[in-house]
């Protein structure tokens with residue numbers, strides 16, 4: 001995609017949705033970290049369903065630890081891989097208490113040192129909780145970046161670095177959400193909805209889906 005086309009593409013998304021939000025329900029950085037940790041290979045809807053019951057009972061590292069593994073699993077057992085996620089979350093809670101005064105750290109290195117927290121999760125937390133212009137490349141963003149020609153790459157990291165380089169600074173804070181929402185609802189994996197896509201003018205995908 002030509003650099004000159006990138007600005008208009010993001011301006012279109014911004015005009016349609018000026019303040020895009022995560023679809024995960026949370027009210028504190030710790031709740032967000034917990035929700036993102038639980039969301040690997042699960043839907044936001046499924047995670048929200050579980051945390052809606054969990055957070056009123058336990059939404060601090062101390063309270064989650066007090067539940068213990070079995071107690072925590074009762075709340076999250078509808079989420080895929082819940083056993084290992086419970087172990088990671090409990091260990092993360094321990095580290096937050098011991099190393100960070102029970103707060104979620106704002107530094108990438110400290111976040112990535114937490115069990116179950118990889119680069120993508122750290123990027124989401126930095127962006128959503130702390131307003132950093134990071135780019136968490138999930139399956140949707142990886143696909144949209146490659147398909148549109150906005151940022152092509154063989155790995156999520158390659159796409160992330162290219163996106164950060166190519167997206168104009170004024171759009172970087174919200175770019176992550178615009179791209180995810182676009183991939184989730186419009187530029188879908190099996191059949192992109194090109195006929196109703198607001199950014200089709202600039203997209204370089206050759207096999208655009210015709211209107212049904």
Ligand code: SF4
Pocket residue numbers: 147148186187188192193194195197198199200203204205208209
């Ligand atoms: S035109 Fe089609 S392939 Fe291109 S971004 Fe829109 S939905 Fe995706």
